[in-house]
Structure formats: structure tokens, C-alpha cells
Amino acid sequence: MTAAPTTIAATRLEVAGHSVLLTFGPGLETVAEEIDTLWSHLLSADDDGATPQIRLDYALAGGDLPAGTVPLQARPEASYTVSGHLTREVIHRLIGTRLLLHAGAVAHPELGTLVLVGASGAGKSTASSLLGRDGAYLTDELTIITPGTFALTPYPKPVSKHDPELGAKRDLALPGLGLRAADEAAAPAPAMVLLLERIQDEDEPEEGSSVTRVPLSEALTRIVPQTSSLWALPGGLATLAELLNSVGGALEVRYREAAELEELLRRLPPPEHVETVEIEPRPGDAAAGDDTAPAPGTIAAAPFRQALAVESGLFVLGQHGAIDLPGLAGLVWDLLADAGPLTFDQLEQLVVEEIGEHPESAALVRGAVAELAGHGWARRG
Structure with missing residues (x-):
């Protein structure tokens, strides 16, 4: 029988509305002290015996570990x-x-x-630590937004930055960076959503720094991969689109150094607002998650979780990914998702009814179906 874990230090935190207990076993004394320092702004004095919502018990990696512990090496990046x-x-x-x-x-x-x-390397942590100095630092990694109000729940973890000498990332305490964690349990809704693009090409002109509005479909394409389980949030895709509309559209910010950002953000392009329509899967058909293959000779939309009609076509979200479907591809997918499995002749007829006759309609529809099937968003029986 494996011995019960031995605790030599414990840290209690209140993090994003969650009570947290971190314990450390022998050999991790230095790590425990560093954690106390790094997370000092979120330390909790409560020890009323209640079970913490999150508990992580750490033991020094190597050998037989006590049951229920997480192995951790006593390294600078611990x-x-x-x-x-x-x-x-x-x-x-x-x-x-x-x-x-x-x-x-x-x-x-x-x-x-x-x-x-x-994306990784865009400079989120550096930008957050610089822009947050005059106000409040909310997070450098996990932005938590409440649907409807768009209020932010602060997650002011230590700032994580690459350490060239270490050759890895390590955490830095907020006071050393001149940062103050937000005092409130919630922060106001976003005024801007920024897509950071750091210019690293030395050959690019100095005037390459810029701020531009990003069309909604492009913004969704770029932001959805930076979400966690968006498909599991009811109406999550529509919520993200509403958030972007509420700030007048996402802003692409191309910059060289984070010190430029504040001045760049004082000269914004006009806001843009786009109408969207949420498309819900029909219960019981393939779109709602039924993986049953369509009947021979028919074409069906692949299972999806959520979809939006946007300015250029459709944006579809599934558990395995997301795709922007402009033009004819979007129309074909929409018809399949709405009508269920169709023969090719039925699908072509519906397309013609929607957008009119075309001498190459059969070839164009076949091409759209092939594109959808090739990306996994349509299935042939």
C-alpha cells in the first residue's frame, strides 16, 4: 500500500472565485516559498476546514510517489x-x-x-504587464467572460515570461513588474478586443506598426482557436460574435515593441457592426450530432455544434474545429443543414431556387460539395 502524502507546506488561495489548496512534500520547500511569494496577492486566510474546490498535492518527482500526488521537479521553472x-x-x-x-x-x-x-510568441504577457501598469492587471493568459454582460472575472496569476538564461518560461511576481491586481470580483466589459501581431521581420519598414479593424468572419477564424471548449458553451459562438460587435469589431494590432501599444490604441479606426443570425442544429438529424451515415446516393451536413450566418457566408463550429464558409460553400452547407440528407439533384435544384440559373450550376455545386467533404463538413452516403 502506497504511503499517504507528506505535507511540509501548504498554500491557500482564492482564485477566480475558487478556493484553492496547494500542498508540497519534502524536497519542494523552495518551490513552496516561491509559490507563496508569486501568489501573495491571492493568498486566503480562511482555513475553516471546508473542502477546497481545487486541490493539488505535489510530491518531489522520482521513486514511488504517494497516492494522489502530482510529481514535480524542484527546478526554477517549477x-x-x-x-x-x-x-x-x-x-x-x-x-x-x-x-x-x-x-x-x-x-x-x-x-x-x-x-x-x-498565438504563442505574440507578446501577450509583455503587453499585459506594460498596459496594466497604470490601471489594473487582470490576467496574462486566461480571460474569463460572463455571457450576456461580458463582465470579466479577474485571473491575476503571476506573469509568465520566457527566461533566456533558463531557456524556458518562468513566473514573475506582480509587484516586481509594477502591477496591481484588480481589487473587484469582476471588471467592466471589454472596450477593445485586440489581435496582437508582433512584427519580427527586420526588413519591414518602420512605419509597419498599425491598428486595423478585422472583418467578423476573419476575427472568428483567428479567435476561436484561442478559446477553450467554446462548443460546450450554449450559444458560445454567438456570444463571441456579440462580444466583438459590442466593441465595434476586433482590432488587429501590428507592432514591434509593447511600448508602442498605448499610443497606437489612441488612434482607432471607426467601429464596425455586423448583423449575425444563429443557426441551431435540428434535433435528431446529423447536424445535431447524429453520426449515422446518410443513405446511399445522398449528401448530408456533418455533425456540428453551433453556426452563425455572418456577412460573407457562414461560420460553423464543431467539437473538432471551426470553419468559415463563404459564398456557395456556405449556401450548400446551409441547405444541407436545414433540409437534411439530399440527393445531388435535389441539392442543385435548391441552390438554383436560391440564387438562380447558371450554365455551370452542376459543376459548381459538385465543387462546393467536394470542398465541404474534403474538410469534413459534409458526408456522402
Whole structure:
């Protein structure tokens, strides 16, 4: 029988509305001290005996580990590993109830609440730590948004940055970066959603820095991969589109250094607003998740979770991914999702009824079906 875990240090936190208990076994004393320092702004004094909502018990990696513990190596990047575990636990408990973005967020005293979205290497942590100095730091990694009100729940974890000497990411305490965590349980709805694009090409002209509005379909294409389980949030895709419309459209920010950002964000292009219509799967058919193959000789829409009619066509979300379907491809998919399995002749007839006769209608519809099937969004019987 494996021995019960031995605890030499424990840290209690209140994180994004969740009570958290982190315990550390022998050999992790230095890590435990660092965690206390890094997360000091979220330390909880409560020890009323209640079971924490999130508990992680760490033991030094190597040998036989006590049951129920998480192995952890006593390395300089250990605190970054712990924050990653905690972030995943918070995400797990919020899936299906909040819009969860892999994004930084700050409350700027003049520019409002800013959400900073970008792929790895886009500079979210650096931008969050600079823009947050004059206001409140909300997060550098997990932006938690309540559907309807779009209020943000702060998740002011330590800032994670790449350490060139270490060759890996490590966490940095907020005071050392001149940051103050938000005092409130919720921050105002975003004033801007920023798509960060850091210019790293030395040959690009100095005047390459810019701020431009991004069409809704393109913004969805770029932001959906930076969400967590969007398909599990009822109306999640529509919620994301509503958020973008509420700020006048996403902004692509191309920049070289984070120090440029505040000045760039003071000269914004006009807002843009786009009408969208939510398309719901019909209960009992393939679109609602029934994987039954369509009858021989017919074509059907593949199962999907959510879809929107946008300015250029359709945007479809499934558990396995998302796709923008402009023009004819969007129309064909919409007809299949609405009518259920169709023969090719039936589908072509519906297309003609929608957009009129065309001498190459058969070839065009076949091409659209092939495109949809090739991307996994339509199935042939």
C-alpha cells in the first residue's frame, strides 16, 4: 500500500472565485516559498476546514510517489508548471458557463478594459504587464467572460515570461513588474478586443506598426482557436460574435515593441457592426450530432455544434474545429443543414431556387460539395 502524502507546506488561495489548496512534500520547500511569494496577492486566510474546490498535492518527482500526488521537479521553472496546472483546473470548472479566451486582459484607466489575443510568441504577457501598469492587471493568459454582460472575472496569476538564461518560461511576481491586481470580483466589459501581431521581420519598414479593424468572419477564424471548449458553451459562438460587435469589431494590432501599444490604441479606426443570425442544429438529424451515415446516393451536413450566418457566408463550429464558409460553400452547407440528407439533384435544384440559373450550376455545386467533404463538413452516403 502506497504511503499517504507528506505535507511540509501548504498554500491557500482564492482564485477566480475558487478556493484553492496547494500542498508540497519534502524536497519542494523552495518551490513552496516561491509559490507563496508569486501568489501573495491571492493568498486566503480562511482555513475553516471546508473542502477546497481545487486541490493539488505535489510530491518531489522520482521513486514511488504517494497516492494522489502530482510529481514535480524542484527546478526554477517549477512555479510556472504549478500555475499551468492551476489554470487548467480553473478552466475545467468553468467550461460550459463562461467564454474562456487564451488571452491577456488589463483595465486601463483611459482606454478601458482591453483583451489581448494572440498565438504563442505574440507578446501577450509583455503587453499585459506594460498596459496594466497604470490601471489594473487582470490576467496574462486566461480571460474569463460572463455571457450576456461580458463582465470579466479577474485571473491575476503571476506573469509568465520566457527566461533566456533558463531557456524556458518562468513566473514573475506582480509587484516586481509594477502591477496591481484588480481589487473587484469582476471588471467592466471589454472596450477593445485586440489581435496582437508582433512584427519580427527586420526588413519591414518602420512605419509597419498599425491598428486595423478585422472583418467578423476573419476575427472568428483567428479567435476561436484561442478559446477553450467554446462548443460546450450554449450559444458560445454567438456570444463571441456579440462580444466583438459590442466593441465595434476586433482590432488587429501590428507592432514591434509593447511600448508602442498605448499610443497606437489612441488612434482607432471607426467601429464596425455586423448583423449575425444563429443557426441551431435540428434535433435528431446529423447536424445535431447524429453520426449515422446518410443513405446511399445522398449528401448530408456533418455533425456540428453551433453556426452563425455572418456577412460573407457562414461560420460553423464543431467539437473538432471551426470553419468559415463563404459564398456557395456556405449556401450548400446551409441547405444541407436545414433540409437534411439530399440527393445531388435535389441539392442543385435548391441552390438554383436560391440564387438562380447558371450554365455551370452542376459543376459548381459538385465543387462546393467536394470542398465541404474534403474538410469534413459534409458526408456522402
